[in-house]
Every structure is written in structure tokens, then in C-alpha cells.
Amino acid sequence: MKLGDLREIFKAAEGIYRQAGDEAAAEALKEVSSLCDGRESMTVAAFAKLVANQRPTS
Amino acid sequence: MTVSEFRTVLGNIQQLCASAGAKTAAKELQIFSDLLKPYSDMQLAKACADIKHHLSQATAKPAKRGKVADQSSAIPNQDAIQRHLTELRGAGTDQQAFELAFKKLKASKSVKLADLSEIARQFSLSVTAYKTKAAAYSEIEKAFVRQARFENKLR
Numbered sequence: 001m002k003l004g005d006l007r008e009i010f011k012a013a014e015g016i017y018r019q020a021g022d023e024a025a026a027e028a029l030k031e032v033s034s035l036c037d038g039r040e041s042m043t044v045a046a047f048a049k050l051v052a053n054q055r056p057t058s
Numbered sequence: 059m060t061v062s063e064f065r066t067v068l069g070n071i072q073q074l075c076a077s078a079g080a081k082t083a084a085k086e087l088q089i090f091s092d093l094l095k096p097y098s099d100m101q102l103a104k105a106c107a108d109i110k111h112h113l114s115q116a117t118a119k120p121a122k123r124g125k126v127a128d129q130s131s132a133i134p135n136q137d138a139i140q141r142h143l144t145e146l147r148g149a150g151t152d153q154q155a156f157e158l159a160f161k162k163l164k165a166s167k168s169v170k171l172a173d174l175s176e177i178a179r180q181f182s183l184s185v186t187a188y189k190t191k192a193a194a195y196s197e198i199e200k201a202f203v204r205q206a207r208f209e210n211k212l213r
Contacts, residue, residue, distance in 0.1 A: 001082055001083065001086040001212070005086075006083075006086055006087075006090065009071070009075070009083055009087070013067075013071045013074075017067075024059050025059070025064075025067045027059075028059045028063075028064045028067060028102050029067070031102055031103060031106050032064070032102070032106060034106065034110075035106055035109060035110065041147040041148070041150065042147075042183075043205070043208065043209075044086045044089050044090060045089060045208070046183050047093070048089050048090070048092070048093040049183065050113065050183055051093045051109055051112075051113075052093060054108075054109070054112040054113075055096070
């Protein structure tokens with residue numbers, strides 16, 4: 001699955017959470033969706049590999 | 059919201075997908091959730107900013123080390139890089155579309171070795187410093203085949 005497809009899932013879920021009144025979750029999904037921007041054709045597995053090479057900064 | 063809390067949200071969406079029979083989506087959501095695991099204690103906004111920052115650094119790494127004598131050739135042609143990357147990625151797993159984009163890339167005289175290396179790195183998600191254009195072309199072709207095989211496996 002590509003990041004573009006995953007973003008669609010996030011967007012759909014964002015709509016559901018927003019309708020349910022859970023703005024925090026909806027905003028969180030929106031935030032995470034932005035990670036997919038510009039990388040729509042990349043697979044989720046490839047993206048995960050790329051992120052796995054990084055270390056979180058404390 | 060912390061990443062840990064967000065992973066719970068992802069877990070709920072994953073369960074929803076699984077119960078709707080969307081196994082692939084559920085699996086991919088799990089992969090995404092796992093990649094966020096090292097960031098669990100962070101605020102989600104900070105983690106996203108952190109990931110974006112690292113990703114932008116990874117793609118903007120210079121092709122050469124040390125040599126600064128010829129600045130004009132060291133400055134990457136970002137327009138050409140982005141244009142060719144868009145075409146190559148746009149081909150997806152379509153062999154003909156890829157060959158067309160690849161042919162265009164090979165014919166482009168404005169693309170120097172540094173540019174081509176950057177295209178090869180971004181397209182193949184590697185960090186290799188290609189010493190020749192041939193090596194970079196070869197890596198792009200290999201990356202396409204890898205991608206196509208991976209996509210076929212998923213079908």
C-alpha cells in the first residue's frame with residue numbers, strides 16, 4: 001500500500017472522529033496525514049524503513 | 059496528544075479495518091503504528107516535526123564531500139531532479155511509463171552526475187554516492203523492478 005492510500009484512510013478516519021466530536025483525535029490524524037504529503041507514491045513499508053533509520057531527538 | 063495516545067487511535071482504526079475485512083489496510087496501519095513506537099513519549103506534533111526534519115535532511119544530503127572547487131557543478135539542479143523524480147514515481151509499476159520517464163532522464167543533458175545521484179538516491183531510497191552515471195541509472199532500474207515485484211506480491 002502506498003502512502004497516498006494510507007492518507008485516504010487517515011482522512012476518512014479524521015472525518016469519523018470529527019463527526020463523533022473527538023477533535024483531538026481528528027487533529028492528530030490530520031497532523032499525521034501531513035507526513036504523507038509529497039510521498040504519495042512511496043510504499044508504507046519503504047517509508048517505515050526510512051523513518052526507522054532515524055533516531056528521535058529528545 | 060502523545061504519540062502513545064495516538065497509537066491507540068490507530069489501533070482502533072486498525073480494528074475497524076480488520077473487522078471490515080480490509081486486512082491489507084489493517085496490516086499497513088500496524089506498520090505505521092510500529093514506526094511511531096520510538097516516539098511514544100513525545101507529543102505527536104513534535105514527533106511529526108522531528109520525522110519531517112529528518113526526512114528533509116535525508117533527501118538533501120550533498121552528493122560530494124570536501125570538494126568545493128567547482129561550485130557551479132556542486133549545486134544540484136533541483137527543478138530537474140524534482141521533475142524527473144515526479145515522472146519516475148508517477149510511472150508506479152507501469153513498465154512502459156517507467157521506460158518513457160527513464161528514457162527522458164537519460165536524454166536530459168541538464169542532468170549532471172550529482173543530480174542523477176540525487177534522483178537515484180531518492181527513487182531507490184538509498185544513501186549511496188554514485189561515482190558514475192551508469193551506476194545511478196542501474197540503481198534506478200533496479201529500484202523500479204524491486205517496487206514492481208513488491209507491488210505484485212501484495213496483489
